[in-house]
Amino acid sequence: MRKPRDKRSWSEYEQVSSLKFRERFVTEVSGFGDVRVALIYPNSYEVGSASLSTHVLLRKLNELGSVRAERFFYNKDFLKYYSFDSLTPLDEFKIWAFSVHFELDLMNVFDILNKFSVPLRKEERNEFHPVIIAGGAMTYFNDNLLTEVADVVHRGDLSEEFLDGLSAVDHWMHRKEIIASLETEHVTPFFSDVLGESVFISPDSVFGDRYLIEVGRGCFRKCRFCVAGHRYGRPRFRKSDEVFDLMDSVADFTNRFGLVAATVTDYPGIDEVAEHCIEKGYELSVSSLRLDSVSDTLMKSLRLSNQSIFTIAPEGGSQRMRDAFAKGISRGDILSALELGRKHGFRRVKMYYIYGAVFERREDRQEIAEMALQASSMGYTSVVLSLNPLIPKPGTPFEEMPMESLSGLRKYEKEIRSELLVEGVKLDFESLKESQVQFALANIDKSHSRELLAHVERGVDPTPILKKYAEEVNSKRKEWKKHGKEEYSGC
Structure with a gap:
């Protein structure tokens, strides 16, 4: 060396x-x-x-x-x-x-x-x-x-x-x-039933020094914007007894655990695992919560694990948008999850939203602000909204949909901000320029891949090239914008 x-x-x-x-x-x-x-x-x-x-x-x-x-x-x-x-x-x-x-x-x-x-x-x-x-x-x-x-x-x-x-x-x-x-013969993705767990832990990880256990892979929810439910294979889950054994086998090493899955609350044994953590005094965290399947037992376990904030993902601001996204959740589900959080002593909540779909209306975005204010009125002292523009991905029902223009997204961001100049509410918007680059890279074809590489090899900043490609993709999808709204908007 x-x-x-x-x-x-x-x-x-x-x-x-x-x-x-x-x-x-x-x-x-x-x-x-x-x-x-x-x-x-x-x-x-x-x-x-x-x-x-x-x-x-x-x-x-x-x-x-x-x-x-x-x-x-x-x-x-x-x-x-x-x-x-x-x-x-x-x-x-x-x-x-x-x-x-x-x-x-x-x-x-x-x-x-x-x-x-x-x-x-x-x-x-x-x-x-x-x-x-x-x-x-x-x-x-x-x-x-x-x-x-x-x-x-x-x-x-x-x-x-x-x-x-x-x-x-x-x-x-x-x-x-x-x-x-x-080289293998697989031209389509291979799917395995073998799930992973931590080999090492580090306090410098985004999850901190937690032992991570993958309890599920794939997703049966089929949300229209999400790749996981359409391309990651059938849902497969780890047996709850195996989760108990993994936890207990490393308990002398750490008592802090994190469960990982596309949607952890879809894991059939989630309440059993949460109860096991309560009984053993283990600290538990989860990578994602589906708000219509959050239970008393899980919330109790999370609160006993010294967590001060929990995260839910309404995704769509209005019921019309949630239906268009095929989320399968209602306003009542969101309020029930927020009430459950307060019941267990949580005073901080983070909510994920997607905005800027080409079929979205202003009143859909206004309901994002209304829900944030509703959470504040319920006693949450900190309400964090993570807001990401819709990025149509290949392999999903939205794959032929255009992405909203940057000018439109900037306008929508300004609208939402103006509605939420309220103490205790924090807005975290994803970078629009990075979102546009992400859209271009997610949808790039063979010929544009070669063109991009030729520029990058010469030391040229690829951002303008990818921006141009994103605009070209949107231009080709303009017919969807004219005729495809009804199919996805639920109107």
Whole structure:
């Protein structure tokens, strides 16, 4: 391993060392094989360490025996990129495996490759370049850009076929031989029934030092705007007894647990797990709550876990919008959830809303403000609204829908803000420019993928190009705007 030789490299080395030092491993996963695989999560350490994909990949790949897999996370200021497991520089690894879960993370993938002078387009690489693998949530609904960049795209959940291919790789193999061994026959996403849990915990994770347990994958709700219910496979759940065993097995290590699923309250054993946590004195948190299935037992467990805020997602401001989104919840459900929160002593609530659908009306947005004021009147001293513009995604019923223009969204944001100049109510709007870029990347096709890469390779800021593409997509969908509103608006 090469030690840092300059001040900037030492600073980067020490930053990684500091984060690594604060980690605690629940399971020993050290790999001793000759095939070195860099597991790269192209987002911050805080986000990547909270993703169970990082934990599952680290454990499963190192179990192969012949592989030594180590973690890397994105930082725009990094140049060397040191491993979080051995502090080895990234360029000493022959295989780079990117786990891409968010559209904007694609920009971070490009940045890492550019910093190491690795051609973005796979056909331009030679024998001395690393093998680039791509997987993650992006492969479930649009991998057009990834297939231009990655030598191998693994679609969907981690498969035994891919693991078998990796176990057949030897460190002396040429680049083309490695790629041939890793390519699978899956052209559609693979779905696994194997769910994940934490390998390590870190106070620097977005979930804090909690042991995470994936209790479910997939979703049967089929909300029209959401990829999870349409592309992540049938719902599959972990048995509640297995959750109890996992918790109890690490109780000497930590008593703080987080449950992960598309919608945790859809997990059939949620009340049993919450009751188990109450009985054992475990602290519990959940990744998501569906407000029409929140129970007394769960809320009691969350409150006993010293949580001061709970989160619900009405999504649509009005009943008309919630029906159009196929949320299956009513105003009464929202009020019942808020009342349950107050019953258990919560004084802070966060509510997620989607606004700016092309069939939305002003009165739909006004009801967002009305619900926030209603929550305040019920005794909540802090009401946080997280407001995100609707971004139509491939693979959903909204995939042919245009995204509202930036000018329109800015107008709507101003409207909502003017309605809620109230103490105790905080508005958190997602960046509209980033939302437009996300829309472009989510819907990008093959030809525009190549055009984008050509510009990025020349060091050109991709934002204007993606903005232009987003506008082009919307222009092609203008007929939907004229004739498609009735189908989705429920009017």
